[in-house]
Structure formats: C-alpha cells, structure tokens
Amino acid sequence: MRTIEWTEDMSVGLAQLDDDHKGLIAILNRLYDAAQGDGPEDGAAATRALQALADYTDRHFGREEAVLEAVGYGELAGHRAAHADFVEELNELAAAFDARRNPALAAELAAFLQRWLTHHILVEDMAYKPLVQGNATAREACRRFAGRPLARAERARV
Ligand SMILES: [Fe+2]
Ligand SMILES: [Fe+2]
Numbered sequence: 001m002r003t004i005e006w007t008e009d010m011s012v013g014l015a016q017l018d019d020d021h022k023g024l025i026a027i028l029n030r031l032y033d034a035a036q037g038d039g040p041e042d043g044a045a046a047t048r049a050l051q052a053l054a055d056y057t058d059r060h061f062g063r064e065e066a067v068l069e070a071v072g073y074g075e076l077a078g079h080r081a082a083h084a085d086f087v088e089e090l091n092e093l094a095a096a097f098d099a100r101r102n103p104a105l106a107a108e109l110a111a112f113l114q115r116w117l118t119h120h121i122l123v124e125d126m127a128y129k130p131l132v133q134g135n136a137t138a139r140e141a142c143r144r145f146a147g148r149p150l151a152r153a154e155r156a157r158v
Helices: 015-036 040-070 076-100 103-132 136-146
Strands: none
Touching (some): 015 136, 040 103
C-alpha cells in the first residue's frame, strides 16, 4: 500500500499550516495501514482514521480560511467552496465505508483522499503562498485561531 510523505515542496510558507498538512498526511497514512488488513479491528481503525480526518480537516480548513481572510486573499470564495466540497465528499465516503466496512473500499477511499489532498496542497494551497509567506498578519491570524477552544480533533485524539 502506498503512503505519502510531506516534503519541502509542499510548504505553503507558514509553519502552522505546514504542520496541519503534515498531520493530515499522517492520518491518511493510518488509513492506508488500516486498509491493508481485513480483520474487524482494521475496519474499526479505518473508521477512526476517517473520523480523525474529518475532525482534522475541519480545524485545518477553519485555520487556513481565517488566515486567507486576514490577508485579503482574492480567491478565498473559491477556496472555501473547494474545502466545503471536500468535507461533503469525505462525509459521504465515510458513511459508505461505515455501512460496508470493506477493506478494498478503504484502500480506494485512501487513494482518492491522497489524490485530492496532494493536488489541493500542491496546486490550490500553493497559490496563496506568495501572499502569506513572511506575512505578519497571516502569522497573527494563525496565532489567534490557535487560541480558540479545542476542536473535536484534539479532544477525540485516536
Ligand atoms: Fe486549502
Ligand atoms: Fe490546506
């Protein structure tokens, strides 16, 4: 099963957002691991990984959008829409997986999520890099967001 690694060429120029992307990739790799087995515990692990991915993306998208709003990113509306589409698709896929708990489906799901995330980070997120890199307003927006109450992702860490 193919797993992915965060590399420097994925850097969007803001450490906290890079850390979020590293976290997303780590969860995705857990999903890959779970998809390799076919026991009931693997199905449960895949479900937990999907739940963690949903929680983590929720927090990451929120943080990223807060930063882009703070710096007045011109493509924010389209970027927000791409995030919302992903959340919807992830929820549908997770529900379909939960209903069938099929390891082949988990592998398919992981492959789809990997394609989406790498494309999104390398193309769509990368487009805002020139605006946020070295930008004190962007860093401040990140800091303020980090001060919000903990999201479900932190409370239900698996
Ligand atoms: Fe994004
Ligand atoms: Fe992102």
